[in-house]
Amino acid sequence: MDASTDQIKAGRIDTDNTYYELYQKSVELGTWDAEKLMHKVGFEEDREVWNSLDDNEKEQWARLISYFIDGEHAVAQDARRIMKTVSSPWFDRSIEKEMFASALALEEAKHTQFFDLYLTNVMVDKFPQYELDTRRGGIQIPRTEACGAGEMFERQGTLQAQAADGGDPTDIARAATNYHIGVEGILARGGYFAKNRMMQEAPLKLLNKGFQFISTDEGRHITFGLEVLNELIEKERDGVPAYQGVENAIWEQAVEDIGYITDTAYFITESVGDPLDVDFDELVNRGARLAGDMMFDTLDLDAGSATEFMQAAADAMEDAQGSDYEAVIEKYDHIYSAKMAGD
Structure with a gap:
């Protein structure tokens, strides 16, 4: 007779570990097939x-x-660096953490696959210049280059490389903040909010289904990132010298990123006339609540304040209102065309 599941024991793997629980959820829930x-x-x-x-x-x-397809492409590229970072000596050695990071890498690649297939088969008329991969001489999509998201993804690559290649705890904190709080926790989740509003006027059934799977995966990634940041914060609060400055690094990166995020929110709403009624103010408020939940409730940061964070968003909002996004899109359209022609 087979042993019942409550009799199954593990050896080296801690099955009560939060990272193991996240990994197991990925095994159970993250196996959807984009094709x-x-x-x-x-x-x-x-x-x-x-x-x-x-x-x-x-x-x-x-x-x-x-920005979703370029964002997913960027995080899929950086997932290998996260796998390297979480196995560094700055963390308590944890096979469970590395197991989940491997699942995250697969899931980010699948998200890239879904958006690639969808864009190419449904929205191709809006993306005539798309085919060049950024690793094969291409650039981000011109619309991504025009808004804060493009700058944020480029910054992400630099931060993840620094963290993976000998970075100290503050480097790791900046990279995790940018990726898990900024990109996944605010930019993507704000995008889900916008998507839900837009679906009321334009119900794209397949796109909505893909977003549902992706958002479930990303929820695990955000939890993972916050756990990683908590590990670093705990060591700083315990007085371990090498970890001093972690909270300030998290706060400084979050404030930097909110500017990019606010600019992106304006880019997808007010700057195009918001024909599908997302509502810029509600989108920004949604992002602020998400940021507050993560930084002040989950991480209990002492380094900054909600007032300071909202002022950074307000400053970015003012800057966004003077942006000529169309001119930037046109500029990168020409660059993309030249690359496609082999010039």
């Missing part, structure tokens, strides 16, 4: 809805999806 989802749901209904939209509505969707 099979495409075949099961089909593109037809989404294409019909897409073709019924006017150009301004399509443009708003294109601005949202551009």
